Amino acid sequence: MLLGLIFTALLAAEGAKSRVTEFVVVAHPEVSQDSIDKDALGRLFLKKTTKWPDGTRARPVDQPRAAAVRELFCRRVFGKSAQAVASFWRQSIFSGGGIPPPTAKNDSAVIDFVAKTAGAVGYVSNAVKSFPGVKLIVIKDR
Amino acid sequence: MRAKLSGLGPLALLIASSAQAQDLDGLDTRLELHGFVTQGLVLSIDNAYLNNPSLEPSFELTEVGFNSAVELGDSVNAGLQLFTRRFGDFGDASVQVDWAYLEYRRLDELIARAGRIKIPYGLYNTVRDVDSARVSVLLPQSVYPETQRQLSNSLDGFLVRGYLDVSEATALNYALYVGVFDVVNDFDTIQLDVDLVAGGNVEFEAPIPGLRVGGSYQFVRSNFEFNADVADTPVRFDVEEPAHNFGGYAEYRRDGLVIAAEYHRSWAERDVPSSDTTGFEVPEDANALREEKYYGAISYQLTPWLGLGAYYSIFYSDYRDRDGSERNLGFLAHERDLTFSARFDITNYLYVKLEGHAIDGAAGVVLQQFGRQAGVVAPGTFVDLEENWSLFFLRSGVSF
Numbered sequence: 298m299l300l301g302l303i304f305t306a307l308l309a310a311e312g313a314k315s316r317v318t319e320f321v322v323v324a325h326p327e328v329s330q331d332s333i334d335k336d337a338l339g340r341l342f343l344k345k346t347t348k349w350p351d352g353t354r355a356r357p358v359d360q361p362r363a364a365a366v367r368e369l370f371c372r373r374v375f376g377k378s379a380q381a382v383a384s385f386w387r388q389s390i391f392s393g394g395g396i397p398p399p400t401a402k403n404d405s406a407v408i409d410f411v412a413k414t415a416g417a418v419g420y421v422s423n424a425v426k427s428f429p430g431v432k433l434i435v436i437k438d439r
Numbered sequence: 440m441r442a443k444l445s446g447l448g449p450l451a452l453l454i455a456s457s458a459q460a461q462d463l464d465g466l467d468t469r470l471e472l473h474g475f476v477t478q479g480l481v482l483s484i485d486n487a488y489l490n491n492p493s494l495e496p497s498f499e500l501t502e503v504g505f506n507s508a509v510e511l512g513d514s515v516n517a518g519l520q521l522f523t524r525r526f527g528d529f530g531d532a533s534v535q536v537d538w539a540y541l542e543y544r545r546l547d548e549l550i551a552r553a554g555r556i557k558i559p560y561g562l563y564n565t566v567r568d569v570d571s572a573r574v575s576v577l578l579p580q581s582v583y584p585e586t587q588r589q590l591s592n593s594l595d596g597f598l599v600r601g602y603l604d605v606s607e608a609t610a611l612n613y614a615l616y617v618g619v620f621d622v623v624n625d626f627d628t629i630q631l632d633v634d635l636v637a638g639g640n641v642e643f644e645a646p647i648p649g650l651r652v653g654g655s656y657q658f659v660r661s662n663f664e665f666n667a668d669v670a671d672t673p674v675r676f677d678v679e680e681p682a683h684n685f686g687g688y689a690e691y692r693r694d695g696l697v698i699a700a701e702y703h704r705s706w707a708e709r710d711v712p713s714s715d716t717t718g719f720e721v722p723e724d725a726n727a728l729r730e731e732k733y734y735g736a737i738s739y740q741l742t743p744w745l746g747l748g749a750y751y752s753i754f755y756s757d758y759r760d761r762d763g764s765e766r767n768l769g770f771l772a773h774e775r776d777l778t779f780s781a782r783f784d785i786t787n788y789l790y791v792k793l794e795g796h797a798i799d800g801a802a803g804v805v806l807q808q809f810g811r812q813a814g815v816v817a818p819g820t821f822v823d824l825e826e827n828w829s830l831f832f833l834r835s836g837v838s839f
Contacts, residue, residue, distance in 0.1 A: 334607045345602050345610070346547050354513050362787065376648050376693060380743055383787075384573075387838060388566040392557050393518050393538040396471045396508045 319423035320366050320373075323411050323431040328353070328418070332435035339374045341418060343385065344395055349416065357398040358410050358419040366404070366422040468512070474505040477570050479834035481527065485825040486804050489527025489585065500834065501525045504537060504568065516542040522568065526585055528807075535623075537568070538593050548601040555621075556598045559614045559640040560655045561701055562688045564591060571838040574738040575780040576794040579752035581732035582686075582701050586807040590659070594618035594636045612642040612653070620659075635660040638684075649693040655703075657684040682707035682728055695740030697748075704758065705730040731758035738780070746782040751775070756802045770826040773800040789837050796830035 322338065324330070329351045340346045342357045349355050360367040362379060371379040386397040401407040404421040411417040412430030479500030487494055506520035522537030524530035540554035557565040566572060567583050577585065596618015603611040620633035638657030645652060658681070665676045686703025707728035731754070738748030754774045755761045763772025780794040801824040 336608050337604075340604075340610070346604065347544070348547065378695065378740070378743075380740070380784075381692070381695065384571075388569050388572040390471070390473050390508070391475065391504060391506065391520070391569040391572075391838070392565040393506075393508070393520065393540055394557075394565065395516065396469070396510070399469065 318369070320370055320420045321423065321425065321428075322418065322420050322434040322436060323408060323428060324418045324434050325411055325415055326430065326432050327415060328432065328434075330434065331432075332437055334437045335374055338418075338436060342374070342398060343382075344398065354416045356414050356417040358407055358414075358417060359398045359400045360404075360407065360420065361400055361402065364403075366420065370420050469510040470507065471509075472505070472507050473839060475503070475569075475571055475836060475838035477502045477834060477836035479576065479832055482831045483828070484830070485828035486798075486801055488804055488807060488828075488830055489529065497527065499525045499527050500832070501532070502568065502570065506537075514544050516540075516544065518542075529586060529588065546601075548603050550600050552598045552600070553596075555593050555595050556616065556618070557593050558591060558616065558636070558638070558657070559598075559600070560591065560638065560657055560684070561686060561703065562653075562690055562699055567592065570792075570834070570836050571790065574740075574746040574748035574782045574792070575736075575750065575778065576792050576832040576834050577778070577796075579701075579734035579736060579750050579778075580776060580803055581734055581752040581754035581774070582703055584803060584806060586803070589622055590620060590631075590633070595621055596636070606646075608646045608648075610644040612644070612651075613640065615639045629666070630664040631661060632663070633659060633661040647691075650689070650691045652687070652689040654687045655685065658682070659684065676712055678712075679710040680707050680728065686732075695746075697736070697738045699736045700734065702733040704732070727757075729757045729759055731755040731761075744784045746784075748778075748780040748782070750778050752778070754800075754802050754806075756805070770800045771805055771824065772802055774802040774804075775799045776803075788839055790835065792832065792834045792836075794832040794834075798828050798830065800826060801828070 322333070328349060330349060337346070341355045342359070344357070347355055360370070362383060368379045371377055371382045375382055377385075389395050389397070399410075401410050401419065404425045407419040407421050408425070408428060408431055411419045418434070477500075478498070480496055480498055481489055481500050482496045483489065483494060485494075489497075489500075502522070502524045504520055504522040506518060508516065508518035510516050517540065519539040520537040521534050523532055523534045525532045536555055538555050538557050540552050540556055542550060542552040544550045559565055561582055563573075563578055563583060567578055567588070570576070577583075583591075594616060596616060598614060598616040600612070600614035603613070605611055616639070617635075617637040620636055622631050622633055636657065636659050638655065640653060640655045642651055642653030644650075660679075660681045662677070662679050665678060666673070682705055684703065684705045686701060688699070688701040690697065690699040705728055709726045709728065711726045732752075734750050734752035736748065736750035738746060740746045752775070754776075756768075756772050757763075757766065760766055760768075761773060763769050766772065775798065777797045778794060780792060783791045785791065804824055
């Protein structure tokens with residue numbers, strides 16, 4: 298099912314704690330895809346796959362661990378809490394499995410990074426109203 | 440590479456201070472530094488496990504690791520982890536290279552790695568040292584015995600692995616490896632040399648989100664020299680052991696819930712001389728290794744700061760003689776471990792764990808004393824062991 302341009306994710310438990318109830322996926326303008334499957338997006342952020350379907354290198358960028366939008370993204374895309382995803386990365390880091398995506402300080406830093414970096418993909422909260430130099434990616438949910 | 444544990448303090452501060460910031464610019468080369476420190480207290484009641492031969496509470500439960508990983512452009516990665524441990528009788532607090540690799544990743548489906556590599560075997564072998572990423576202190580000891588860590592942790596050699604999207608919701612993980620173990624002999628009675636390790640692992644990410652199932656196979660060719668005093672008589676054997684380890688596993692993770700199960704066997708036909716130079720006769724069945732090990736585990740993250748877990752782990756030293764009657768071993772032939780764990784996350788980086796084990800049988804203690812070669816030893820060698828015993832842990836850790 299195609300959810301639309303904005304990926305809405307309401308969480309019964311977490312939603313009440315946070316003002317962020319939606320996020321938007323942004324990508325570098327040269328990324329050829331206009332939409333992406335939720336599981337495929339998750340694989341890019343877990344670095345299980347490192348390329349877009351056209352073969353170009355994907356460069357995911359994450360939000361700070363304490364950010365509400367990160368919790369929302371993890372719940373919706375991975376079906377896990379941000380704490381559980383952090384645990385996945387701890388396992389990877391300390392077993393030589395690889396390092397997580399870089400972390401930007403906030404929404405505007407994510408957009409700056411994605412605009413400047415070929416193949417980059419990130420996510421920002423619905424509080425963002427302007428998206429200079431990036432394209433929006435539609436998420437397909439099964 | 441060896442140094443004393445006490446020398447790690449300044450190194451830890453140096454690495455920690457330089458690992459704080461991550462610059463988003465210049466992503467063609469990314470360097471990260473991470474580390475962990477754990478300290479525990481272990482109390483073994485009725486049988487001495489890990490801290491043999493003492494039954495007193497022991498603080499000899501320390502692990503420290505620091506690692507660095509770098510991404511060099513699009514296709515080359517490298518990493519190194521220095522690790523030291525004092526785990527009861529195991530580990531001498533010297534600093535060793537836990538893993539170190541150079542990786543070439545042109546395709547996600549074919550990734551080549553060389554160096555000292557964590558072995559993908561079962562669900563958790565590659566992450567067995569990552570205490571911060573699980574609720575329990577010990578992984579189920581039937582499949583992941585701490586006393587056998589250096590015979591399963593990492594190899595010096597080569598690995599190829601890959602990740603293949605089968606469909607939008609399913610994927611295949613696979614790995615093949617070959618190399619040798621760098622064995623530091625912890626046992627007084629055995630000098631072990633492993634000259635070949637080869638195997639593979641296949642894992643399927645199922646359409647059900649959070650479910651993965653897989654299987655592992657491993658061949659280990661080892662030679663060991665066994666020396667012991669049996670009934671006050673010194674004996675010595677030189678034994679070859681081509682062993683096959685294999686098994687399957689499944690794990691389901693969803694919303695803080697983790698359910699896992701594994702079943703494995705180890706099998707070998709040993710080349711054991713019928714007697715040593717003193718005329719000591721080898722016990723019947725000593726020329727075979729037929730271990731069976733399995734467990735079921737569950738854990739749940741109740742709140743961001745509290746996780747609870749439990750598992751039931753079973754080990755048989757011979758699956759043809761589970762009750763030990765044929766070998767006259769009784770409760771030394773099995774070990775059944777019921778474990779309950781609690782984890783308290785104080786901050787994102789600091790945690791404390793409590794764990795209790797109620798154990799029936801002492802096959803693991805026998806394994807501790809003689810390694811997998813325990814079958815060579817006469818039953819009368821094992822004295823003063825209790826059938827029912829318990830094990831308690833308090834452990835804290837920091838990782839960054």
